[in-house]
Amino acid sequence: MRRNRRRNADTANRRAARRSRSVPLLLLLASLTLITLDARPSGDSPVEPLRSFAGTVFGPLETGAAALTRPFIAVSDYVADVGELRASNERLAAQNARLRSRLQTSEADRSDARHLDRMLGVSERRGFELLPARVVSIGSAQTFSKTVTIDAGRRDGVVPDLTVLSADGLVGRVIASTRSNATVLLIVDPSSVVGGRLGSTMELGFVRGQDDIGDDGRLELELVDDVATPRPGDTVVTWGSRRQAPYVAGVLIGTVTEVHSSPRELSSTAVVAPVVDFSSLDLVGVVVAAPERDPRARLSASSGAGPS
């Protein structure tokens, strides 16, 4: 009797053990299948509908969560960066936080207004139509890619391959959009390549995102012409393409900080510091309508006098 019961328990155990192994095994195989399906080199992935479904569900959730917590997080910006925290005086930080929480709402609103004003300036100067949007989620360092979610989507006219700017300069381009959200590939992502132009000599080159951790993302500029050498301090702007996609022309990317040129390489490369602070992205503008022609002024005898 007792032996019987033990045998029963043994079989139950074994069955449970087998079941607890077969489920993980199945799921493991399912993951590998998904990776194989999605990793095919062809552009059209069969999981794309799933992606847009997940975006439709989680995009608004991210937007809501970010909006709910923004006031608190703005206050705790002091606490967020551990390196800074160590360096700063704790007492001062506490005092600042207290004062800040009092000023918080008005200050955040004012800072938003300031950003919007500056973006309006950019759009006026260049003739872009900018759609303001907020960054609601930032890809973590564990995913090794620099992408962010913004709270504007297809219903606002945001589609892939639109340029995204901030008040300072170029942020990136839209790579995917759902109804209410869009994913932006930042120019510091290692897979991002932007056609760039040196401000001083108008030399053309390619600006690549650098594989770099930490707050200050870096870029690398490779000039097409091997004779031309950039100088530190030179500005780099987008070169732009004819249909203004994915990048509109003439947007500031950054400034050259270091130059490397070796005789073995055919072209010289420069390290470019982006003007945009990618660690504190908040308000950005999506270029929803770019001017038909290059935003360069046309010279004619009458234009010199001005409209007045």
Add this chain to the structure above:
Amino acid sequence: MTALRALAVTALLVVALTLQLGVFPALSIAGVVPDVALIVVIALALARGPELATLVGFAAGLTLDLAPPADHTVGRWALALVVVGYLAGLVRRDARSSAFAAVLVVAAGSFVGTSVFALSGLVLGEPGVSVSRVLQVIPVAVGYDVILTPFVVPVVLLLMRRLEPERRTELVMAAR
């Protein structure tokens, strides 16, 4: 699994994913965001064993792969979290002896999860994944996950205990 439990686990998962995707990016340390979903998967593994943990791990990983701003090959987080759920489920009997052991399991799980994700990226040749960067990211990720453990694991354990006392497994264990 009863409908109520399924619903509760789904809700738990959605909350964890929303926190990870919508709230914690603003509190990142050197760009590293704590893996809330991974900690929930480990807590479920400690409470219920590998079967549920791998299921939830797969669902959570798939969402992380698909939801914006993800841009990597789909299935990489799913694979990582299935592995983590299974391994955590294997050691659950030892891990539930003390709180310290649970923290240790989270640390190990975070290390394994981030590593599996990074390795799959290296194998697929995804841009941005390099050994030096992986080595920079992993310690920060493990540390941040450990910091969050005391806030997440007890909540999940309590919720699971409230929902259904663990009958089946205890019976099997008692029969041994």
